[in-house]
Amino acid sequence: MPMTMTQKILAAHAGLESVRAGDLVLANVDMVLGNDITSPVAINEFERLGQKKVFDKEKISLVMDHFVPNKDIKAAEQCKRCRDFAGEMGIVNYYDCGEMGVEHALLPEKGLVTAGDVVIGADSHTCTYGALSAFSTGVGSTDMACGMATGKAWFKVPSAIKFVLTGSLSPWVSGKDVILHIIGKIGVDGALYKSMEFCGEGVSALSMSDRLCMANMAIEAGAKNGIFEYDEKTEEFLRQVGAKPARVYKADPDAEYDEVIHINLSEITPTVAFPHLPENTRTFEDMEEIAIDQVVIGSCTNGRLEDLIAAAEILKGKKVAKGVRTIIIPATQKIYLEAMEMGLLKIFIDAGAAVSTPTCGPCLGGHMGILAKGERAVATTNRNFVGRMGHPESEVYLASPAVAAASAVTGRITHPKEVMV
Amino acid sequence: MNNIKTNVRGKAIKYGDNVDTDVIIPARYLNTSDKKELASHCMEDLDKNFTKIVRVGDLMVAGKNFGCGSSREHAPIAIKESGISLVIAKSFARIFYRNAINIGLPIIECPEAAEEIESGDEVGMDFDSGVIYNFTKNKTYTAAPFPPFIQSIITAGGLINAVKSDMFGER
Numbered sequence A: 001m002p003m004t005m006t007q008k009i010l011a012a013h014a015g016l017e018s019v020r021a022g023d024l025v026l027a028n029v030d031m032v033l034g035n036d037i038t039s040p041v042a043i044n045e046f047e048r049l050g051q052k053k054v055f056d057k058e059k060i061s062l063v064m065d066h067f068v069p070n071k072d073i074k075a076a077e078q079c080k081r082c083r084d085f086a087g088e089m090g091i092v093n094y095y096d097c098g099e100m101g102v103e104h105a106l107l108p109e110k111g112l113v114t115a116g117d118v119v120i121g122a123d124s125h126t127c128t129y130g131a132l133s134a135f136s137t138g139v140g141s142t143d144m145a146c147g148m149a150t151g152k153a154w155f156k157v158p159s160a161i162k163f164v165l166t167g168s169l170s171p172w173v174s175g176k177d178v179i180l181h182i183i184g185k186i187g188v189d190g191a192l193y194k195s196m197e198f199c200g201e202g203v204s205a206l207s208m209s210d211r212l213c214m215a216n217m218a219i220e221a222g223a224k225n226g227i228f229e230y231d232e233k234t235e236e237f238l239r240q241v242g243a244k245p246a247r248v249y250k251a252d253p254d255a256e257y258d259e260v261i262h263i264n265l266s267e268i269t270p271t272v273a274f275p276h277l278p279e280n281t282r283t284f285e286d287m288e289e290i291a292i293d294q295v296v297i298g299s300c301t302n303g304r305l306e307d308l309i310a311a312a313e314i315l316k317g318k319k320v321a322k323g324v325r326t327i328i329i330p331a332t333q334k335i336y337l338e339a340m341e342m343g344l345l346k347i348f349i350d351a352g353a354a355v356s357t358p359t360c361g362p363c364l365g366g367h368m369g370i371l372a373k374g375e376r377a378v379a380t381t382n383r384n385f386v387g388r389m390g391h392p393e394s395e396v397y398l399a400s401p402a403v404a405a406a407s408a409v410t411g412r413i414t415h416p417k418e419v420m421v
Numbered sequence B: 001m002n003n004i005k006t007n008v009r010g011k012a013i014k015y016g017d018n019v020d021t022d023v024i025i026p027a028r029y030l031n032t033s034d035k036k037e038l039a040s041h042c043m044e045d046l047d048k049n050f051t052k053i054v055r056v057g058d059l060m061v062a063g064k065n066f067g068c069g070s071s072r073e074h075a076p077i078a079i080k081e082s083g084i085s086l087v088i089a090k091s092f093a094r095i096f097y098r099n100a101i102n103i104g105l106p107i108i109e110c111p112e113a114a115e116e117i118e119s120g121d122e123v124g125m126d127f128d129s130g131v132i133y134n135f136t137k138n139k140t141y142t143a144a145p146f147p148p149f150i151q152s153i154i155t156a157g158g159l160i161n162a163v164k165s166d167m168f169g170e171r
């Protein structure tokens, strides 16, 4: 039975020779993840199970990132619940204020995920680790509770859409533009219940940062997971972060796909998703002038060092437009420190931006940059649903760090080349 | 049609396509896991009236990709706690689907029913046969039954009970 990358990983973790799309399997998991919002619900359920210990102290990660540093008393109590639980259970990978980062930036950086792993996380963007050739997917708190107790999770084996990438990215174009382009093309339910498998020579032209950003937004097309073919760049990345040895699964040449989509990376131009769905994409050829009130650069989608470098390249020696609140949030402490040592933070502060300690903050309308009624933001985040960043009548435009930085300078949604002449 | 056996029966409250978890329960209320409090803000950013009109036993009907967005289990919890007995949609986002099954909120995909049922219609469903009844319009629709594995989670009363009863093997 020929299998896709995802199907091979699931078969191996379910102890089966082969699986086919639609099969229900019980698979062993290599990592169970939760954050400060989803873990308290999972801990309640874990207790309801009457469970005294977790299945493996090293295979659970609890990351306090959404409302951290604690934004209010209730948020503080939720974190305390997680902290106490982690202490009681002896959970090794517990990350709190001062050492945390946005979970999906933090886990790869700490080497906690490797190629061939099965990862479940009570956070929809857990699909990010597909960039490292792992099967990873978002689940709910009850799945997390059962995962912590048993080390297992149930899955319906997905069918797949194969994306064959060719060419390489033009200047001012990044992985964010590619994934927005794809979501614009197939829609927010275009890959519902399916895997998005990325392969072809174009993959090796993409940086790990681009791949992490693209896999991160697979969920925005409704996908179960997004996964990239393993190559030298994956190997190099995993070696640098000290991850466990990789298990490489390649799709069979005759594996079945629901659809094969060819994407020439060279043809993609900067792309922006308009409110209120990630599929409402436009390029600069068909965009009217849109004045903005806020810019957010950060999140698990685009808060990595490469993203900050792209923003700094544009903001260097310039000022953000009067009245445009520009908030820049390095995704982890390590990225924050590197950005400081490289002088990026100085560039941002000189330009008139606010730089924050790592947090999800404004990405989900939690804190640190909420929008008022009628306000508009350009954000490098991944969702622009109604009320996502504040008032239900505010608007979020999703874009790359380069577009976001250029827009901060002019006060309207702007192509980077316009401010870089 | 009135003496037909149904597991759930109530008035339909209908919404459109791509109802996301941010409108089902906005993130600003996620600093609590209190079910009653979550239910008191259910659907707030889409329909301010929902919490005022919903009655225990009512059904929610929607278009495609219902529950897209975040993995927050707070979303199906808020809907269930509001009194909704069944959600019928053209399709569900996958994390929402598994969360609803795992917490014991019945949900069913049936494009035909989701298309034709209107807000205010009196609707019921028999889980064994998969038949949905629209008493107001005098019509029936048939949904695909749950696969046995999922059926056993539902019968156990959610995933926690299924695991307790050793469905996952040794602990």
Ligand code: SF4
Binding pocket: A065, A066, A102, A103, A104, A123, A125, A299, A300, A301, A359, A360, A363, A364, A381, A382
């Ligand atoms: S940065 Fe945004 S999308 Fe990513 S984990 Fe945090 S809230 Fe979720």
